Amino acid sequence: MxxxxxxxxxxxxxxxxxxxxxxxxxxxxxxxxxxxxxxxxxxxxxxxxxxxxxxxxxxxxxxxxxxxxxxxxxxxxxxxxxxxxxxxxxxxxxxxxxxxxxxxxxxxxxxxxxxxxxxxxxxxxxxxxxxxxxxFLKRLTWIELRSALVLLAMTVVALPLLPDRPIDPWGGLNLRTIWLMTVMIATISYAGYIAVRVAGSERGILFAGAAGGLASSTALTVAFANFARSAPENGRQLAAGAIIAGALSLARVLVITFVLVPSLSFKLAASLVPALLALLAVSFWTTRHGERGRKTPELQMNNPFDLLVVLQFGALLGAVTWVSKVLVDYAGPAMLYVVAAISGTMDLDAIALSTARLAGGSLALDTAGTAILIAVIVNLFTKVGLAASGAGASTFTVRLAGATLFCIGCGLAGYMLLMPLVPAPVPT
Structure with missing residues (x-):
């Protein structure tokens, strides 16, 4: 040099x-x-x-x-x-x-x-x-450390051993693909879990709602409904937190479909983006014009990296994926709507992942988008039902139900007005 x-x-x-x-x-x-x-x-x-x-x-x-x-x-x-x-x-x-x-x-x-x-x-x-x-080490619990290590071991050790091909005669179960999607969802959920664990729910109901939307909006809705029953004076603020959690659950669907099939995500955006913005607007309007809650609920969320939780979601995803594939191939794409409606009562991620895998192949994008939207609508109404069962006909339930109807209305308007403007995917 x-x-x-x-x-x-x-x-x-x-x-x-x-x-x-x-x-x-x-x-x-x-x-x-x-x-x-x-x-x-x-x-x-x-x-x-x-x-x-x-x-x-x-x-x-x-x-x-x-x-x-x-x-x-x-x-x-x-x-x-x-x-x-x-x-x-x-x-x-x-x-x-x-x-x-x-x-x-x-x-x-x-x-x-x-x-x-x-x-x-x-x-x-x-x-x-x-x-x-x-x-960080002082706040880290043994359960979290053990779960993360087990998951990493299964991913690094077991993933290369999983066959990257369908293992059933109908071609519906690819273990490696299902496991990869399971890990992706667990990682997204873990972000919300860590946000609540590290920052604490005392940061405010809206913060807890946003973090809960990343982890599990359904679990958060149930937790807030139970809290609203014992602290009805916080009904408006709790409803705002549950509403913003619902908005982030819609954002999760958009992110999942964008990662797997961007063209499907663009179609869904015509409906989900107006619905998401409607929920955010109602949430912040409720917070701004409502009385400040004097108490914030203590959230108890399951660690999404817990091995049992991961395996349960993987089993649900595998079941939805297999049923969707078989029904589409042998009973016609319309049967997917039934699967989407049933799956929407439990989880949005599973039906979004399984439908996105079929989109553009054995399933038309329009059919896939409609199935996911059906699951979204069912899931939104399911949360209202869970809120009613937990908090009764309280301010919390009424606010959440009103926001849900407004959200669905905006989504339908976007579907009718914006969907024709979405360009068709370019054939590859």
Whole structure:
């Protein structure tokens, strides 16, 4: 390399050391002068030392680089040990960070400086996130950790073993596809679950409703209905939360279909977007013009990464997928409407996924879109029924029922006015 490039690479090595040194120095800013092993100056020099070691490697050999790294690591560990004994802090993070800065400094010269710089930023980020990471571990429950590990094991270990072909004579069950879609839905649901777990429902009913819409709008509606029965003064605010959860359940359908069949998503958008906007408008209008609720319900949501929950949804998805495929092939596409109506009473995700898989192949896009819309309407009315059974003819139920009718009306208007404007998919 020429002189200019050598200076540039050494500059990257120095910058990596400075960045990590700034973070280390800030973490130990209250320590007396001379009381810490390494700060901003030391880490900057470590990065530069690693860079110079990499620069000299072609002249002195790889053995020199390895020997200097071992010597540096031993000396730094010795000083860090004396500091640890004085402060009774036996964390090895500082030693690992110093060695990593040395290695990245050398890598900036002998390898790709962009990779070394990126690794330096990641290193500083992890070091700076110490309190947040430890706080996350304190809030993490054993059930959540166990469920996530089991799911990851099944995905990484079992997924490659699942056959990527139909396993039944009717061609309706592809285990790998069903499992992948199950994991996708569980991941979306987990976002809402984490939002409620980390932020807490005390952030407000609307926040809880939005997070619940990502996890399970049906479960949230039942929870809010039960709370409205014991706290009727919060009926308007609780209804607003349940309404916004319903809006996000429609958004989930749009996202799922867009990922699988974008042309189907565009057709559904003509109806679902006006319906979604109607629910959002009613929710915020209810919140703005209603009395502020004095209490927020404590939500108890199941972990969507729990193995039993995942397997239950996978079984439901497999059943809906198989029944849909068989009925469409042997009884005609119109029978899918019956499946959609029945499935809509339980879950929207399963029918949306199974119908999207058939759309554009054995099932026309118009038929697929109609089936999903039927499931949406049934699901919306099912939530009103659950609200009535939990809260009776209360403000909560009346508000939710009114918002549902307004939503369906806007969706039908969009279907009649906007559907003709949706362009037909281009044949591939």
């Amino acid at each position: 020429d002189t200019v490039e050598a200076f540039q690479r050494l500059g990257v090595a120095l910058a990596v050391g400075l960045l990590v040194g700034i973070e280390r120095g800030w973490q130990e800013r209250s320590v007396r002068a001379g009381g810490r092993t390494a700060g901003i100056r030391t880490f900057a020099l470590i990065g530069l030392l690693g860079g110079l070691t990499g620069y000299l490697q072609p002249y002195l050999g790889t053995a020199f680089t390895v020997a200097l790294l071992l010597l540096f690591g031993a000396i730094f560990t010795l000083f860090k040990r004396r500091e640890a004994e004085e402060e009774e802090d036996y964390s090895v993070t500082g030693v690992v960070a110093a060695i990593l800065v040395f290695v990245l400094g050398a890598a900036a010269v002998v390898a790709d400086p962009a990779v070394a710089a990126a690794a330096g930023v990641v290193t500083a980020g992890f070091l700076a996130a110490r309190n947040r990471l430890h706080g």
